[in-house]
Amino acid sequence: MRPPGKGRMRPFQKIKCGPSASLPRMARHTPLHDRHLAAGAKLVEFAGWEMPVQYAGVREEHLAVREDCGIFDVSHMGQIETAGPDALELLQLLTTNDVAAIPVGGAQYGLLCREDGGVLDDLFTYRLADERYLTVTNAANHLRDLRRFRAHAEDLHVVVADRIEDYAMLALQGPRARAVAQELAEGPLPARMGVATLRLAGAGALVCGTGYTGEDGVELLLAPAEAPRVWDALLAGGAVPAGLAARDTLRLEACFHLYGNDLMVERGPIEAGLGWCCKEDTGFIGSGAVRAVRDAGPVEKLIAFAVDGPGIARQGNPVLGGGVVTSGTLSPCLGVGIGLAYVPADRSVVGMRMQIDVRGRTRPAVVHAKPFVAKHG
Amino acid sequence: MADPTYPEELLYHAEHDWARLEGEHATLGVTWYAQDALGEVVFFEPPAIGTALTQGEPYAEVESVKAVSDVVAPLSGEIVEVNETLGEDPAAINEDPYGAGWLVKVRLRNPAESEELMDAEAYTATLV
Numbered sequence: 001m002r003p004p005g006k007g008r009m010r011p012f013q014k015i016k017c018g019p020s021a022s023l024p025r026m027a028r029h030t031p032l033h034d035r036h037l038a039a040g041a042k043l044v045e046f047a048g049w050e051m052p053v054q055y056a057g058v059r060e061e062h063l064a065v066r067e068d069c070g071i072f073d074v075s076h077m078g079q080i081e082t083a084g085p086d087a088l089e090l091l092q093l094l095t096t097n098d099v100a101a102i103p104v105g106g107a108q109y110g111l112l113c114r115e116d117g118g119v120l121d122d123l124f125t126y127r128l129a130d131e132r133y134l135t136v137t138n139a140a141n142h143l144r145d146l147r148r149f150r151a152h153a154e155d156l157h158v159v160v161a162d163r164i165e166d167y168a169m170l171a172l173q174g175p176r177a178r179a180v181a182q183e184l185a186e187g188p189l190p191a192r193m194g195v196a197t198l199r200l201a202g203a204g205a206l207v208c209g210t211g212y213t214g215e216d217g218v219e220l221l222l223a224p225a226e227a228p229r230v231w232d233a234l235l236a237g238g239a240v241p242a243g244l245a246a247r248d249t250l251r252l253e254a255c256f257h258l259y260g261n262d263l264m265v266e267r268g269p270i271e272a273g274l275g276w277c278c279k280e281d282t283g284f285i286g287s288g289a290v291r292a293v294r295d296a297g298p299v300e301k302l303i304a305f306a307v308d309g310p311g312i313a314r315q316g317n318p319v320l321g322g323g324v325v326t327s328g329t330l331s332p333c334l335g336v337g338i339g340l341a342y343v344p345a346d347r348s349v350v351g352m353r354m355q356i357d358v359r360g361r362t363r364p365a366v367v368h369a370k371p372f373v374a375k376h377g
Numbered sequence: 378m379a380d381p382t383y384p385e386e387l388l389y390h391a392e393h394d395w396a397r398l399e400g401e402h403a404t405l406g407v408t409w410y411a412q413d414a415l416g417e418v419v420f421f422e423p424p425a426i427g428t429a430l431t432q433g434e435p436y437a438e439v440e441s442v443k444a445v446s447d448v449v450a451p452l453s454g455e456i457v458e459v460n461e462t463l464g465e466d467p468a469a470i471n472e473d474p475y476g477a478g479w480l481v482k483v484r485l486r487n488p489a490e491s492e493e494l495m496d497a498e499a500y501t502a503t504l505v
Contacts, residue, residue, distance in 0.1 A: 011392045011435075011447045012411040042416070057417050058442045245416070245443050310464070312420050312440055329442055330419045359438070359445075 030075035031168045031224040035231055039241050047139035049076035052243040061246035062332040065213050066376050069174040070242035071234050074219070075227065078142030079163040080149055083132040086156035091133060093152055093285060095123060096269060096278040102127040107193045107210050110277050112145060117268035117289030121145050122259055124210055126195040134163065134206070134221075138259045152285075167206075168227035170220045172239055173250075175376050177217035180237045181207070184230075189218060201233035202226075212247065214254025214375055249329050252338060255304050255370035261315055261327045262302060262340050271298035271342065301348040302326070304368045305356075307337030311363040313356045319343055320355040320362065333373045337363070381409045381501075384475055388491055389500035390433075390451035395475065398491060399482075403452055406479045407439065407470065410504055416441040418467040423459035423481060430454050430483055432490050437480065439470060452490050454483030 027050040036043060041052035052073065055061060064070045082090055091099040097110035104127050112120040121141040126134045137145045142164060149160045172181050181200065182189055185207070190196040192209040200207065203226035208219045222230055235241065248258070257263050257272060268286075269278050270293040280287040280294070300323065307313060313328040319341055328339030343354065352367045387395045393411035397404040412418065420440040430436045435447035459481050463469060470478040485491075495503070 011449055012407070012414040053443070054416060059417060059419075249442055310420070310422060312445075314445065330440075332442075 028076075030073055031227040032073045032075065032231055035228055036073065036241075041241070041243060044244070046244060047076060049139060051076060052241070054243040054245045055241045058243075058245040058249060059332045061240065061242035062249050064240035065174045065215055065242055065246065065250055066333060066373070067175065069172065069176040069180045069217075069239045070213075070246070071231070071239035072171040072173070072242050072244075072247055073169075073231070074171050074247075075168040075224070076139040077169055078137035078139060078145070079167050079169075079221070080135045080137060080142075080146055081132065081161040081163045082135065082149065082153075082158060083161070084156075084158035085131060086153075086158040087131050087133055090149070090153055090156055090158050090160070091125060091135070092282045094149065095125060095135075096274075096282075096284050096286070096290070097125075098279040098282050099125065099133070100282075102133075104128075104130060105190065105194055105196060107195050107208055108277075111263075111269055111274060112148065113269065113284065113286030113290065114265060115286055115289070117286045117293065118265040119259075119263045119267065119269060119272065120148070120265060122257060122263055122274075124208075126206070126208060128195065128197075128206070136169075140260060166223070167221045168224045170222070170227065170231065170234070171211060171213075171217065172220065172234060173211045173213040173217035173242075174215050176238065177215070180234060180239055181218050181220075183237055184233055192216070201230045203230050205230070212254075212256055213250040214256070214371055214373060215250075216375065248327075249332055252327055252329055252340070253331055253333055253371060253373040255340065255372065257302075257340075258327060267342070268293055268298075270294050271300050272302045298345055300342040301345050302340055302342050303348045304370045304372060305339055305341055305354065305365040306331075306334065306368045306372070307356070308353075308364040308366055311358050311361065312337040313339050313341075313358050313363060313365065317359070318357045320357060321347070323347070323354075325356060331372060337365075338368070338372050343367075381413070382475070383409065383497040383501050385497050387475065388451065388494035388496065390449060390494055391500075391503060392433075392447075392449040394449050394451045396451045396491065396494060397475075398488075401488070402457065402482055402484055403454065403491075404479050404482050405451060406474055407448055408500070409474055411439075411446070412471045412474050412478070415439060415444065415446055418470040421463045421467045421470060421480070423461070423463065424456060426456050426459060428456045429486075430456065430481075432487075432493070439467075448480065451494055452483065453486040455486065456481050457484050458482040
């Protein structure tokens with residue numbers, strides 16, 4: 001007997017598909033909406049946006065990124081520009097990493113935290129010029145992040161601008177991604193963790209040596225009007241459209257965090273394994289709390305696990321003896337259930353065994369080294 | 378399976394499950410609509426032989442990469458056989474939902490329940 005009220009969808013609740021699909025008018029479209037429909041994408045509402053969850057199939061898209069070149073429309077993500085003499089000061093206050101370490105043309109991962117150390121978002125910040133930075137936010141947190149930036153900018157010599165409407169964003173990922181992009185670019189692509197302004201397929205683009213799949217590649221920020229043409233050119237160059245479902249299986253194999261699953265306001269960076277991007281000496285909001293946890297050691301830690309045998313653990317599945325799964329899927333590369341879970345710190349060593357309650361069925365699992373899958377390219 | 382099909386000889390339950398009546402027994406599965414909505418099936422673990430099914434109640438789960446969905450029993454009965462090949466090849470549920478993708482066979486507890494199911498025409502009418 002399975003317990004009632006699990007909060008799952010009614011059986012086979014239809015995911016929207018095809019040109020006849022129409023969502024409530026509240027969900028926004030990216031500039032590539034028509035391209036997704038034409039490519040036969042299954043669309044789903046995500047953070048107020050209608051997004052492609054898959055095209056040809058999750059496994060096929062996942063493997064295309066691991067072995068070749070995939071392309072993702074991530075235009076739903078937000079952008080905040082911070083400019084002026086006090087831009088550095090504002091970003092140092094808000095983000096956990098040492099923003100002073102970013103050279104012009106560089107990129108950096110960091111977190112936004114509450115005073116108590118709780119994580120509000122994970123971000124990438126690009127230094128476009130001496131006193132001009134662009135921060136990419138998660139779609140679901142963009143407005144909250146923007147309010148926070150503005151609130152703390154009030155007494156500073158800085159301009160905070162919401163740039164979400166100004167940029168479409170594409171991610172080109174896989175061992176062949178750089179080759180595909182370079183073919184269309186008028187100038188050398190930036191190195192990993194770099195950012196450069198280039199013309200690509202005739203469009204001006206901010207090209208970033210970053211990604212969320214564990215493979216090599218670039219992310220492109222472009223004017224929305226240019227996005228369809230650039231998308232077409234990249235597809236003609238061999239990029240395979242990939243959706244949000246593949247994006248999730250890829251990032252999970254790479255053990256990258258997903259805000260809303262592995263990162264949340266109730267937990268801090270140290271337990272999430274992100275102490276490396278926290279520099280408490282920069283005095284960011286929450287640094288006191290983060291330092292305290294770092295010194296004392298976290299009570300729980302986010303570990304990677306692989307299921308030993310059949311079964312797929314999912315977000316919310318309890319770990320017997322303490323802990324909870326925050327992300328889980330079937331790994332297309334490994335063919336077993338994988339995931340991330342918070343467990344007591346003394347149960348977090350690679351090789352330790354655990355039991356996960358998957359909807360009433362106990363599945364054995366083993367703490368796994370990160371990442372599950374190494375870079376192919 | 379590219380195009381929707383709903384074989385005439387089967388009976389259908391509103392929650393996207395089919396039954397093939399075979400005297401005192403029935404073979405059960407999920408419809409084309411179900412597998413299309415779910416996407417590629419990556420995991421199906423059949424319930425044990427002997428498990429009792431109740432019409433309208435979930436008896437198993439089908440999993441895609443992103444979602445888990447209940448499979449609802451179109452008829453009440455006791456499982457006498459399960460499709461073991463789905464362990465190795467769960468995608469058969471997508472490719473051949475009415476053939477190689479069958480899920481379980483049951484001995485019917487109350488064959489009259491089949492009168493509550495829909496034929497192909499009535500079921501497809503609910504899908505619009």
